[in-house]
Amino acid sequence: MARNLDMTALRSFVAVADCGGVTRAAGFLNLTQSAVSMQLKRLEESLDLKLLDRSARTIALTANGEQLLSYARRMLDLNDEVFGRLTAQEFEGEITLGVPHDIVYPSIPQVLQQFNHAFPRMRVHLVSSFTLKLKEMLAKGEADLILTTEDTLDAGGETLAELPLVWVGAVNGSAWRQRPLRLAFEHKCLFRKGVQKALDDAGIPWQMAIESDQSRTIEASVSADLAVHAMLVGSTPPQSETVQHGGALPELQSKQVNLYSTDMARGQAFNALSDLLRGSFEMRLATRGIAAQ
Template sequence: MSLHLDEDLLRTFLAVADSGNFTHAALRVGRTQSAVSMQIKRLEEAVDAVLFERGARGVSLTSKGGQLLGNARRIVGLLDETAALFDATSLEGKVSIGIHQEYAEERLANALHSFDRRHPGVEITVRCGTSEENLTRVQSGDLDLAVIFDWQGHSDGEVLMVDPTVWVTSEKHLTHERRPVPIALFRDSAWSRDFAIPSLESCGVDYRVAFLSAVKGGLRLAVTSGLAISPISRSDIPPGCRELTADEGFAVVDHSNVVLVINPSSRSAAVAGMAEAIREAFAQIPTQAAIVASGKAE
């Protein structure tokens, strides 16, 4: 059998396999959910095998899909390495970047991987921390650049996107219908005190703090398990969960800007190249709302 495997289809296959969800894969590759589904269908037709099992909570690899996964990674990796080998603009030097965990898994993971493949001569150092920590490190010179949340407009940086924080509930457990409604918050967080709780009180929502976490993974666990509702970035709503709306008595918590801040003393070509890779990662990926609307239109 003569088999032609399209690079674009393999990249989409990897995005679905890594995220376990067509919607999140769409965010990664910058396409609509329906377009991603169509690409997977084309790939399954090309290899004459079902690659994913569809379920209520996402998708998982079949045995054939698992067999393809390793080869797909090697093929795409070799293509990226070959492109970098013949890229006359390949950079060298050092870059230190601070990232917020909210975007470490999706947007920035792809940006960092692509940059590393294209510029193997650049030594990249990454700090994953809070926005306050990374902003301080950029200002002190410990980091060249960082991607942070700015919900108060205090940072002098470049706005990459506006990503509102909203109250999120489990579609299965309907946790938001309980009274008092159990909520999950970041532990020892001024933002929770100044924004999350006031958004409930302004709407007259009776609540109790049922879950405290130092990391976003804890908040996602609280929501998906039905233990609590939680404030989560609209672009990061977990599968099986949804935003609570004004019609249900909940307000948007904030309209956070996602901001790129650069140390003015960091003027190397490598830092400029990394900044551009980050801009492209955010510019090429539509918002979740745009994906849903586009998918409905198709």
């Protein structure tokens, strides 16, 4: 006799694996903690397998759980694609989404993938630029939805997260030890003045060693150990790392990740994309143990 897996239980299982716990997964899924726990129990009973190791303070996957997770992601992706292809044909058009260079990863690719599954006929035009440029585009009607990284929130916006800036350097690099400290920043980066002030207040000499309008140039220079940079926690490129300076460099301020939209940008697809952006940063805060603002 054929047996069927419960897709709702699988979705809860994946959420628990991604969020690192039942409580955070329940918030992400908008369910009660008891409902998520019941779905996990039902899933384990249906497979007659232990999927989660609950012996430690944090929930971990068993070997069977790790194997199921791979299957579950593929099944949910296919499930969402089927529903999107067959039920969302009335949604057609384009949404222009603006995102600063330094927060495209790791959240935005996953958001775009999820949105495409739900609204396959909608096109998201992704624009990556500086906060000032993105706000200009929004004001001119050239963008429908933008994320920004800034100190304050303007009228009509919504703060999704407040994340600390961290020092970024080459993997196992030593540029952060040099004095004067060599800095690498884009010309229009909103972080650079605050970083310079923090160094001045700490009495640390510095020089703007590398400047460019291209983020790739800055990333390449930092990864080559020619200078250091500052980025929001969790956004460090794979070829660089957060500098473990042990207090040799000043702590940096936090920045807000804000969401803005045009008055004309409304509708189910637009709201779904906005919700995915909110959810991605809620999960990012949860997985890093940072309280939502």
